[in-house]
Amino acid sequence: MLKFALKNMGIKKVQIILIVISIVISAGVGVLAFNVSSQVSDGIESNAGYYSLIVGPAGSKTQLAMNSMYFTDEPLGTIPYSIVNDLLADNRVTSAIPYAMADNYNGARVIGTTSAFLKEKAIGSGDMFSDQEVCQAVIGSSIAKQNGLKVGDTIYTSHSASENSKHEKGILVVGILEETFSVYDRVVFTQIRTLWEMHDHGDGEEHEGMHATVCSILVNTKNPSYAMQLTNEYDGKVIEHDEEAFTLQAVEPMEVVRDVLSEADDTKYIVFVLCAIILIMNIIIISIITLLNMYHSAKEISLMRLIGISMKKINLLYIIQNSIIGLISTVVAFLVSRLCLVLMGDYVSSMGVVLNMSKVYLPEIFILVGIFLISVIPTVICTFVMAKRDSLAE
Amino acid sequence: MIEVKGISKKFKNETAIDYKDMTFEDGKSYILLGASGCGKSTLLNMIAGILSPEKGEIIIDNVDITKISQKEKDLLRIKSIGYIFQDFKLITEMTVIDNINILRLEGVDTSRADEVLKSLDILDKKNKKVKNLSGGERQRVAIARAIVKSPDIILADEPTGNLNFAIGEAVIKQLTEIAKGKTLIAVTHDDRLCKYFDYVIDMNEMTGGKYDA
Numbered sequence A: 001m002l003k004f005a006l007k008n009m010g011i012k013k014v015q016i017i018l019i020v021i022s023i024v025i026s027a028g029v030g031v032l033a034f035n036v037s038s039q040v041s042d043g044i045e046s047n048a049g050y051y052s053l054i055v056g057p058a059g060s061k062t063q064l065a066m067n068s069m070y071f072t073d074e075p076l077g078t079i080p081y082s083i084v085n086d087l088l089a090d091n092r093v094t095s096a097i098p099y100a101m102a103d104n105y106n107g108a109r110v111i112g113t114t115s116a117f118l119k120e121k122a123i124g125s126g127d128m129f130s131d132q133e134v135c136q137a138v139i140g141s142s143i144a145k146q147n148g149l150k151v152g153d154t155i156y157t158s159h160s161a162s163e164n165s166k167h168e169k170g171i172l173v174v175g176i177l178e179e180t181f182s183v184y185d186r187v188v189f190t191q192i193r194t195l196w197e198m199h200d201h202g203d204g205e206e207h208e209g210m211h212a213t214v215c216s217i218l219v220n221t222k223n224p225s226y227a228m229q230l231t232n233e234y235d236g237k238v239i240e241h242d243e244e245a246f247t248l249q250a251v252e253p254m255e256v257v258r259d260v261l262s263e264a265d266d267t268k269y270i271v272f273v274l275c276a277i278i279l280i281m282n283i284i285i286i287s288i289i290t291l292l293n294m295y296h297s298a299k300e301i302s303l304m305r306l307i308g309i310s311m312k313k314i315n316l317l318y319i320i321q322n323s324i325i326g327l328i329s330t331v332v333a334f335l336v337s338r339l340c341l342v343l344m345g346d347y348v349s350s351m352g353v354v355l356n357m358s359k360v361y362l363p364e365i366f367i368l369v370g371i372f373l374i375s376v377i378p379t380v381i382c383t384f385v386m387a388k389r390d391s392l393a394e
Numbered sequence B: 001m002i003e004v005k006g007i008s009k010k011f012k013n014e015t016a017i018d019y020k021d022m023t024f025e026d027g028k029s030y031i032l033l034g035a036s037g038c039g040k041s042t043l044l045n046m047i048a049g050i051l052s053p054e055k056g057e058i059i060i061d062n063v064d065i066t067k068i069s070q071k072e073k074d075l076l077r078i079k080s081i082g083y084i085f086q087d088f089k090l091i092t093e094m095t096v097i098d099n100i101n102i103l104r105l106e107g108v109d110t111s112r113a114d115e116v117l118k119s120l121d122i123l124d125k126k127n128k129k130v131k132n133l134s135g136g137e138r139q140r141v142a143i144a145r146a147i148v149k150s151p152d153i154i155l156a157d158e159p160t161g162n163l164n165f166a167i168g169e170a171v172i173k174q175l176t177e178i179a180k181g182k183t184l185i186a187v188t189h190d191d192r193l194c195k196y197f198d199y200v201i202d203m204n205e206m207t208g209g210k211y212d213a
Helices: A002-010 A011-047 A061-069 A082-089 A141-147 A192-199 A223-234 A253-296 A296-306 A311-349 A360-389 B040-047 B070-079 B097-104 B113-119 B135-147 B167-176 B191-196
Strands: A053-057 A095-107 A108-113 A123-126 A137-138 A170-176 A188-192 A216-221 A240-241 A244-251 B002-010 B016-018 B023-025 B028-035 B055-060 B081-084 B153-157 B183-188 B201-204
Touching: A002 B097, A011 A123, A011 A311, A061 A216, A061 A244, A061 A253, A108 A192, A123 A223, A123 A240, A137 A141, A137 A240, A141 A170, A141 A188, A170 B002, A170 B167, A188 A192, A188 A311, A188 A360, A192 B183, A192 B201, A216 A223, A216 B002, A244 B201, A253 A296, A253 B016, A253 B040, B002 B040, B016 B023, B016 B113, B016 B135, B023 B028, B028 B040, B028 B191, B040 B153, B040 B183, B081 B135, B097 B113, B097 B135, B113 B167, B135 B153, B135 B167, B167 B183, B183 B191
Parallel strands: A108 A188, A137 A170, B028 B183, B028 B201, B081 B153, B153 B183
Antiparallel strands: A053 A216, A053 A244, A095 A108, A095 A216, A123 A170, A137 A188, A240 A244, B002 B016, B002 B023, B002 B055
8 A cells, every 4th residue: 555655756856845845834934933943032031030130331232241251242342350359258158250351362352350250151061261360261061163263272262253363372171061962062160261262462461452341240148138238339339440431231141041042032933823824824825735636636546546546545554655755745844944053053152052953842842743734634534525415325 | 357238338429339348357357349439448447447348347357346435446457457448548757667657556566566667678778758759659658567467368559559560560479479368359450460359249239339439
């Protein structure tokens, strides 16, 4: 039966390819839209809540929070490192982690911080960089893979994309993070003094004022009310340092993330509505295609009936054929959606989320099973109707 | 043995054909002659269980097929009857062998296919698509499909209708040779083919002669 079904499909190649393409496009788009929106939300949520507040230069709250937690966009500017010490001296504060973003390594961001910044992350190989030594780095797993780096290698960062802007001093890779499928996979982490040293040209001239400055400070407090107090104290505060005035801002990251996610939720809702529309169109298109297919097969079916093939066997034959088409379509749709995830990876990573190709959400399985059923059910109905209207049955 | 007793078939245009009683003995060949519309093909379709008469009995090996279900008729047609249709009823996009193997859907043994195709001189066409065959070759494929299962009864509706006389005569010669020992009932309006059959039945006479064209 299966052999004959395959042969019968072989004589309708063009028709079947068109059916498969139509199902693959609509199912693939549905699955991809769901997966990307879910992974982006999950990626943002996974990093939220680590810190009580973030202190940085005045400007966009979202830019400060997203840059400090997801390494997106550019830093708002710099503030004196002395604020870190001020915060650490405050008995309401449990930790104050300096954060500076400068330079890149083959396009990957280089972050200057302390080892506390990575305390939630596991080291896959090697060790954490030392807080006492400079020019040591822990790199994300994607960077290691893409550049063929291993522990013990030396990397040369650059101030811009230009090869000429490479720093002469190298940074020793002492550890590689375990794969996290987050933006951490694509970042180089080093002690903050490494960045200061890279930008101190030894001629007493500081490069872009990097020396003893940070882009932001990630703060944890003993309790949430202290976070609120400190936010009020630091937000809008102006401090003098080296005869320069710095206006600070303080944000509670969860609040910012909540705002971002509420916008993402609206986007997700739109995606779901689009998915639902696509699925409804799927049902209509696939049903019409199946009906036309069965209509075109009427001659073939009457031929088989005349030579004595029972309606039961004919029904089974068409159900097998359409099940194969449905199965191929859903599998191809799934593979196409994964391929699109890879292709979209670079774009989405610029938003701070690394798409995981192997991440499958349960609703995606439901969508694919639904698509499979949609491609088979019209055939079952058609064959049932045909059996009822069998010209030979009286 | 096939016995046709007092059957009548009514058509959509309300005209009815009343058939005289007929008996077809096992192992004999019959040719049904008659003008178009006299009910020759209708009789074959009723014997094959494709059509049902309004009244009367068609008894095949002591079973009245007018009383059995469509499922049983299908089973009879697939197992015991080889039907050669006037327009061949072949899937033209498929190969010769696939058109024969289609019977496997109902569990029919088609292992004799090569032997049958050889006896009909078309073994070399086995893997050719039917659409690329000539009319005579297509007719032979239709015959091969009908006889591959070694049916007790072979029904042939105008087996030479689409062929010129020379090719048609060759096909009939082969068909009667292969059908030796089986009950063969062929419908034609070409009386030049009568010599190849044991019996000739004038269907104009069997249906009262009132349907002469």
